[in-house]
Amino acid sequence: MTRKSTRTLRPDVDLARPIATYADRLHRALGGTHHVVSPLGVWLVLALAGTAATRAETQARMADVLGLDPRDAAGATRALVDAAPAELRLAVGAWVADAARDGANPAAYDVWSRSLPRSAGTGPIPPQAELDAWADEHTGGMIPRFPAEVPPTTSVLLASAVMTRISWAEPFTAVPAAELGGAWAGTVARVLRSPEEHPVGAVDVDGERYAVHRAASSGDMTVLSVVAEREDAVPADVVAAAHTVALGGGTDVPLAELPLGDGPVWSVVEEDGFGGDSTDALLPAWATDTEVNLQQVPSGVDAAFAALADLLPTAPTDRTGAVQKCVARYSREGFEAAAVTALMRAAGGMSARGRVRHGTARFARPYAVVATVRTTAGPLPAFSGWITEPVEAD
Missing domain, CATH: 3.30.497.10 (Antithrombin, subunit I, domain 2)
Incomplete structure (x- = not known):
């Protein structure tokens, strides 16, 4: 009624x-x-x-x-x-x-x-x-x-x-888990690689750096995946940082400021090329x-x-x-x-020739997710969590 x-x-x-x-x-x-x-x-x-x-x-x-x-x-x-x-x-x-x-x-x-x-x-x-x-x-x-x-x-x-229940505007591709590396590469055979349309970048929130990936539907829903550079970051602090980024907070960190080579989260290479810097992300599929x-x-x-x-x-x-x-x-x-x-x-209960960089963010250990929906007042968080158990990418 x-x-x-x-x-x-x-x-x-x-x-x-x-x-x-x-x-x-x-x-x-x-x-x-x-x-x-x-x-x-x-x-x-x-x-x-x-x-x-x-x-x-x-x-x-x-x-x-x-x-x-x-x-x-x-x-x-x-x-x-x-x-x-x-x-x-x-x-x-x-x-x-x-x-x-x-x-x-x-x-x-x-x-x-x-x-x-x-x-x-x-x-x-x-x-x-x-x-x-x-x-x-x-x-x-x-x-x-x-x-x-x-x-x-x-x-x-x-x-x-x-x-x-949404479909991504631009779907991922499934790739061998060895590309992700880390412990999870031995847990599943295939993981997800983001397409160029998915924004991926480094963000500073209160002095801590995070890698952020955004996947969006063709409508109003966006799901952020956020992994801390510090491996010992407190899970709830990472989830809180993810909400801050979801609501427009944090400071973007240019790819040029990230060290070359393989780091805790980022793998950054520099080579001759055309166009601007680029990024992508590797992350597992998951279910809860x-x-x-x-x-x-x-x-x-x-x-x-x-x-x-x-x-x-x-x-x-x-x-x-x-x-x-x-x-x-x-x-x-x-x-x-x-x-x-x-x-x-x-x-009784993102052309000119020059030095360009490409960075890959690897979500190879536990990370936060926040799903938001766009409203007239701005993004509204609807679901959020802490991901520790990857599943096979289809």
């Missing part, structure tokens, strides 16, 4: 930086494990709960987690979900059991319900089969089952689904299937549960649960990813 609202949208609120800040919180909790998640998916669920807060203390907690006043977060969520970019499918649900709704303050409940996106699923808690169908439909079959078992005693269930218990990491769901408690009656036997299921695949032809996030409370 869906309901309509006349609440004014807030499309002027830029969500990119709050989402990137929230992503840093989540990735620092997940550390160096092989994973891709959707911080956007979790943030959307938290934003659904934000306007449930009626006490000043709870409102402040939600503002800290969201990086925005909860009312602004709700308005921006409505604008995004109800008019999502073409290559990003979004859906949210905010279901409340009849008994819990009947016990709420009517005026506060009306304010909260009117803050929800027009397209949100609302009404009583759907049965498990309907939730499975909801997840399947909104992830294009990538996640066919809802990531949580929802008991009949559930009083409130908030959920989001985020999905993209990640499930995160959001209550076992500092994800901010505790503030969301507190906000819901401001609005909806609780019982001593009530238990809570919060989880995200995310699957993603990066291949020669394209990228696809989907995530379903659930939060619930239940009783």
